Amino acid sequence: MAEKVKTVRGFRDLIGEEARKYRYVVDTARGILERNNFEEIILPTVEYTKLFARSIGEATDIVEKEMFTFQDKGGRDIALRPEGTAGVVRAYIENKLYADGTYKKLYYEGSMFRHERPQKGRYREFHQIGAEVLGTSNPLADAEIIKIADDILKALKVDATIEINSLGCKKCRPKYREALLQYLKEHREELCEDCQRRLERNPLRILDCKVEGCKLIAKNAPKITDYLCEECKTHHQKVKEYLKALGVEFVENPYLVRGLDYYSKTVFECVSEELGKTVIAGGRYDYLVEELGGPPTPALGFAAGVERLMLLVKELPKRPPLVLVIPFGGDREREEALKLAHRLREEGIRTELSYREGKIRKQFEFANKIGADYTIVVGENELKEELFPLKNLHTREEIRLPLEEIVKILKTQSG
RNA sequence: GCGGUGGUAGCUCAGCUGGUAGAGCAGGGGACUGUGGAUCCCCGGGUCGCGGGUUCGAGUCCCGUCCACCGCCCCA
Structure with missing residues (x-):
């Protein structure tokens, strides 16, 4: 027999039941997005590398070491997309979707690629279904986005805790950052090795560290919620109010930060206790559109990890006889x-x-x-x-x- | 990228201090020539992840490598 060719590390086949589970998760989420009047956007799998560098953040691990990048035959620097938001925003600007003066509600679904060490529920090609609302700062949108995430979990019968926080805006975040940095520097010696590095690169992430010593330090750290400006405070308040009106259960987590640089104001994560991992996450990114060359446009969204949801889906709908x-x-x-x-x-x-x-x-x-x-x-x-x-x-x-x-x-x- | 565990038949696994690879299940055929899941009998199946080394001899020991899984980093 000739030499057998295998799948590339971190890539896999979905066959039979697994394929049906994949479709079930995606179709369920799509149905919920469609009834919320989101419009599908089908995006390219590759983009210029700089799109991700500028959106996700130059200093993030995703950009620094996890992207599949290559040069095409014309010498262009290209990357397999590691996430969906950057592409949506690029398309929004490129197609001038802001031109009619309304906000836009878009969703996408497909493969994402990150060159990480593979594990169960974590592959180098994985799938996300995500939604983005561009062109509104109304906290109704924040609440509805979180409600949709909640609806998806409920429809799939997946147990997860919704955690929310606010990261503030251009006005209030720097003040907080300053206070936090000062506090952390005082405790530099007690921080773990990783966190000492984070101190320079991304101090917010220290709040999220799993090392016991760091957790203790984080516990007494200044809280972002105490530093929010009036506008951010009101916004955050409204979001929580609307969620309560909708009956969406959530917990406030002042230590919740997100790994991507572009977030502002509302951030949230749906964490599965069973998996010990986040299955849906998102938030507001009011400056990203402008940073990518579009008009100032407040926006927000989320992404759901299809493989992780698949691990938590216990029952598939029956096929007809x-x-x-x-x-x-x-x-x-x-x-x-x-x-x-x-x-x-x-x-x-x-x-x-x-x-x-x-x-x-x-x-x-x-x-x-x-x-x-x-x-x-x-x-x-x-x-x-x-x-x-x-x-x-x-x-x-x-x-x-x-x-x-x-x-x-x-x-x-x-x- | 770092640390750990493991790769033997389609599947689950056994294989002692190195001595020429086995079980259960699954599969094929028959007992049973227009009605199934039981039982009995028979049968096929393996470069022991891959490459190198030590040895008279390696599934077993050593080195390397690939892959899966767990933890970390990161993240959905």
Whole structure:
């Protein structure tokens, strides 16, 4: 045998049940977004590297070491997208979607790529379904975005805690940052190695550190919520008020920061205790559109991790019953069975035509193996009488009926 | 990128201090020639992840490498 080619590390196939689970998660989320009147945007998988450098942040791990980057034949620096927001914003600006003066609600779905060490629920090609609202600073939008995330979790029966926080704006964040930095510098010696590095690069993340010593320091650190300006405070207050009005449960986490540089004001994460990981996360990014060359445009959104949600989905919707049509006899019977199977399929009935030859006993073993719920044998007698035996494999009951009667029965069960 | 565990049949795994690879399940056939999941009998299956080394001899020991999984970093 020739050498076998395998999947690339961190990449994988989704087959059968796994593929159906993938579709179930994505379709469920799409349905909720569609009924909220979000419009789908289908984006390219690659963008110029600088788009991500400028949006996600030059100093983030994603940009520094996790992107799949390459030069195309024209020498352009290109990256496989590590997330979706940057592309949406680029498209929003490039297509001047702001031109009609309204806000825009967009959603996307697809592969993202990060060159990380693979683990369960974390692959180098993974999938996100995300939503973005561009062109409004109304806290109603913040509340609705979080409500949608909550609806998706509920629809999938996934348990997760919604944590929210506000990161403030251009006016108040610098003051907070200053106070935090000062406090942290006083405790520099007690911080873990990683956090000492973060002190220079991204001090906010220290609040999020899992090392016990750092947690203690974080606990007594100044809280962003105490530093919010009037506008941010009111905004945050409104968001929480609306969420309560909607009955969305959440907890406030003053230590919640996000890893991407572009966030401002509202941030939130839906954390699964079972996984110990975040499954949906998002927030506001009021400056990003402008930073990427568009007009000043407040915006916000979230991204849901499809693989992580898949790990938490326990039950898939049932497929409609499967009918196996079994030809029995010779050429004439095979041909009639072929036609009969397609008659059932015309009616939307999930039907398999047996390609197996041989003993009838083997045909029934085959029916079990493929998980059929019903069989219909098409043989000489059946064709003569124009009556076909519809057998329920679970109850083992068999009734002989004209084809159109069988169609009626199966159709009612095929949703 | 760092630390750890593990890769033997389609699947789950056994294989002692190195001595020529096994079980259960699954699969194929038959007992049972127009009605299945049971039982019994028979059968096929493996470059022991890959490459190198030590050795008369390596699934077993050593080195390297790839992959999966766990933790960290990071993140959805």
